[in-house]
Amino acid sequence: MTGLPNKRWIGAPIPRRDGPAKVTGTAPYAFEQPVSNPLYLHLVQATIARGQVTVIDTTAAEALDGVVLVMTHENAPRLASDTDKELWVLQSVEVAFRGQIIAAVLAEHPEIAHHAAGLIRVGYQQQPHDVDLRADRDDLYPPEILMGGGHPDTTHGDVEAALMSAAVTLDATYTTPMEHHNPMEPHTTVAIWTDEGLTLYESTQAPFRIRAAVASSFGLDERRVRVVCPHVGGGFGSKAFPHASVILAAMAAHCARGRPVKLSLTRQQMFSLASYRTPTIQRVQLGADTSGRLTAIAHDVVEQTARIKEFAEPTAVATRMMYAAPNRRTTHRLAALDLPVPSIMRAPGECPGMFGLEVAMDEMAIACGMDPIEFRIRNEPDVDPESGLPFTSRNLAVCLREGAHRFDWKGRDPTPRARRNYGWLIGTGVASSTYPVFRMPGSTAKIRVSADGRYTVAIAAVDIGTGTWTALAQIAADALHVSLEDVELQIGDSALPRASQAGAASGITSWGSAIVDAALTLLTRLERDHGGQVPQEGLEVIGATPDNPYAEFYAMHSFGAQFAEVRVHEDTGEVRVPRLLGIFAAGRVINAKTGHSQLLGGMTMGLSMALHENSVLDPRFGHVINHDLAEYHIATSADIGSVEVDWLDEEDPYVNPMGSKGLGELGIVGTAAAIDNAIYHATGIRIRELPITADKLLR
Numbered sequence: 001m002t003g004l005p006n007k008r009w010i011g012a013p014i015p016r017r018d019g020p021a022k023v024t025g026t027a028p029y030a031f032e033q034p035v036s037n038p039l040y041l042h043l044v045q046a047t048i049a050r051g052q053v054t055v056i057d058t059t060a061a062e063a064l065d066g067v068v069l070v071m072t073h074e075n076a077p078r079l080a081s082d083t084d085k086e087l088w089v090l091q092s093v094e095v096a097f098r099g100q101i102i103a104a105v106l107a108e109h110p111e112i113a114h115h116a117a118g119l120i121r122v123g124y125q126q127q128p129h130d131v132d133l134r135a136d137r138d139d140l141y142p143p144e145i146l147m148g149g150g151h152p153d154t155t156h157g158d159v160e161a162a163l164m165s166a167a168v169t170l171d172a173t174y175t176t177p178m179e180h181h182n183p184m185e186p187h188t189t190v191a192i193w194t195d196e197g198l199t200l201y202e203s204t205q206a207p208f209r210i211r212a213a214v215a216s217s218f219g220l221d222e223r224r225v226r227v228v229c230p231h232v233g234g235g236f237g238s239k240a241f242p243h244a245s246v247i248l249a250a251m252a253a254h255c256a257r258g259r260p261v262k263l264s265l266t267r268q269q270m271f272s273l274a275s276y277r278t279p280t281i282q283r284v285q286l287g288a289d290t291s292g293r294l295t296a297i298a299h300d301v302v303e304q305t306a307r308i309k310e311f312a313e314p315t316a317v318a319t320r321m322m323y324a325a326p327n328r329r330t331t332h333r334l335a336a337l338d339l340p341v342p343s344i345m346r347a348p349g350e351c352p353g354m355f356g357l358e359v360a361m362d363e364m365a366i367a368c369g370m371d372p373i374e375f376r377i378r379n380e381p382d383v384d385p386e387s388g389l390p391f392t393s394r395n396l397a398v399c400l401r402e403g404a405h406r407f408d409w410k411g412r413d414p415t416p417r418a419r420r421n422y423g424w425l426i427g428t429g430v431a432s433s434t435y436p437v438f439r440m441p442g443s444t445a446k447i448r449v450s451a452d453g454r455y456t457v458a459i460a461a462v463d464i465g466t467g468t469w470t471a472l473a474q475i476a477a478d479a480l481h482v483s484l485e486d487v488e489l490q491i492g493d494s495a496l497p498r499a500s501q502a503g504a505a506s507g508i509t510s511w512g513s514a515i516v517d518a519a520l521t522l523l524t525r526l527e528r529d530h531g532g533q534v535p536q537e538g539l540e541v542i543g544a545t546p547d548n549p550y551a552e553f554y555a556m557h558s559f560g561a562q563f564a565e566v567r568v569h570e571d572t573g574e575v576r577v578p579r580l581l582g583i584f585a586a587g588r589v590i591n592a593k594t595g596h597s598q599l600l601g602g603m604t605m606g607l608s609m610a611l612h613e614n615s616v617l618d619p620r621f622g623h624v625i626n627h628d629l630a631e632y633h634i635a636t637s638a639d640i641g642s643v644e645v646d647w648l649d650e651e652d653p654y655v656n657p658m659g660s661k662g663l664g665e666l667g668i669v670g671t672a673a674a675i676d677n678a679i680y681h682a683t684g685i686r687i688r689e690l691p692i693t694a695d696k697l698l699r
Ligand code: MOS
Pocket: 205, 235, 236, 237, 238, 240, 344, 345, 346, 347, 348, 502, 503, 504, 505, 665
C-alpha cells in the first residue's frame, strides 16, 4: 500500500463545505426535495403485539375528501421477496410486534392523510405475546454469527479452573437498556415511480443498500432504482439498513402512478419502525493474581432479538482484544421476542459491552488494591489475545497516561466519599475506549480533470453530518497534490460510482482509499500518456478500494481513554458531570474540526447513555411508552459541562493510505463506564444498571 506522502490538507481544521448551505436552510434534506404535485403518506400501526388482523374497515377514511388511496394487506401490491421479514410490509394479516405497519393512507395533504389514518377501524385476533428479556429464560439460543461476522462464542484455556484458583475474583452482572436512535431528521422518503424506474430521495447512510433492498422487494433491476441523499440529518445506525417505511413509500409511489409520494416518520413512529439498540444482560467474571495480572476473563451476554428477524449485537467482541489473560471466554445468547427488530446503533457491540467490561475493570482494580489506570496498563497485551496478531498501533497506555496527566489524576485519593462540597459528593473515574478499523469492500471513485485544472471527484459516499463533504475533498486534494479549491466533490447519489455505507466508522477508510487509488491512477496516466499535461479534452479515471494487504498480518483498532468528574447530591441523588476528557489514538484525523466534533458528539451521546437514555417497555402491551423526545430524555446543553477532546499524533502506515482509523463510533465507547466509575468514587455506590438515575443512588 502506498501511503500519502503529501499531507497539506489532511489534518487541517477546514470548515465544513456544506456549512453555509445548512445554516441558510438551502441544503435539501430528503423531505424538502422540490418535487411537483406530491402526495403524502401516513401510517397506521398495530395496537397489539402479536396476532392477526381480522377486519380492517377503511370506509370512513376513503370517504374523506383528498384521500387518494388507503393501502392495507388486502390491496397492497405484492412484494417479490420475503427474505427480509422486516420489509414484508402489508403482505399478510400477521402482526409480529406492536407498532407494525398495518395500513397507510395516501392523500393530497399530510393533515388529511393523518386524519384519515385515525378513521380506520381494525379488529384483531390477539395472541399472547412475550417481550420479557431475562437471563434465566430456557429458550435462549446462540446465534450462528454476530452482527459483523464474529462467532458468538470463543474460549481459550480453562476459565473455570483459573477463576477457582485466582487470588482475586470478580463476578458481577451489568445491564444496558433498550435505547432508540433519535437523529434530528427522522426516517424520510420521497418516492417517484415512473416508466423509467424508481427514484428515492431518502434519509440514509447506505444508498446502495436501500437500492438493493427496494430492487429485490419489487423484483426490479437495480439499475432502475436511484437513491439520492445529498444531506442527511444525522444517522447512528438506524439509517444504515432499510426499514419497512422505505418499502411502503415505494409501494405507494407505484400506486400513485408517477406522482411523488412523501413519507416522514413521526418521532413516535421512529420508536417502533426505525430499529433500536438491544438491551443487554452481561455477566463479567475476572480473576487476577496477587500482582494484579488478569488470569481469567469471562463475558457472557444475554440480549434481545426480534421473532421475525435475527439481529445479534456483538456485545462481548471488544473483550476479546482489550486485555491480556491466558484464560478467556465470551458467549452471546439471544431471546427472540415479540418486539420490533433491533439493529446497529453507534458502536454496536463495543458501546454496551465496554460498559460492562470497563466497570468490571474498575471494580477489579479496587479489589486488587490498584489504581485503575495502572491496573489497565499492567494487563496490556503484547499482541491481540484473540488472533495472536500484532496491533498496527495500540496506544491505549499512552492515552491513559496523557489523560491522567491532564486530569490531575496523580493526586487522586482513591477512597470513595473522600471529597464533598456543600452537599455534593465529588468523584473521578476513568475507562478505556476502542473500536475496530473496518474497511468495507466495493467502493469506487471517479476523478475527472478538465483542461482548466479543475478536478471532479465522484463517489456515492454519504455525509450524515460527519463532515464527509469536506474530508473527502481534503483527501483528494492531497492525493492529487492540488489545492483544496480545485477539487469539486460529488456524493450522495447512487447514480455516482458505487460506494459502501456511512457506518461502522468505515466511511473515510473505504471511500478515501478508493479516491487515493483513483488519484494515483490519474497522476500515472497524466505522466505516462500526456507528458504531465492535462489533455484538451480532459481525463477521467476510476479507482477502487483495494484489499488491505496487511489485514491478515495485523489487528487494527483505535483506542482512547475517557475521564469523568461527577458531582452527586447527597440528598437528591442528582448527578452532574462538570468535566469529561477524552484522549484518543485513532491514527491520523482527516479534518481536525469535524473530527473533533465527531468525538465530542460521541462522548456527549455516551453521557446521555450513562444518565438518561432508556426506552421503557410496557410488558402488558409490548411497546415503548416514553416514545417521544419529551419523555425519552437525551442529554441537552444543560446536561453537559466541559467536554475536552484531544488525540495523539498517531502514525499508522498499515490501516489505509491516509493513516486514519475512523472516529464515528469511538467517542461513545467507554464514556458511560467512566461516569459510572466516577459515581462510585464519589458515593461508594456501585451502579451496574444503566441509566444511572437518582433513584438508584438513593436506595
Ligand atoms: Mo454506525 S452504528 O455503523 O451507523
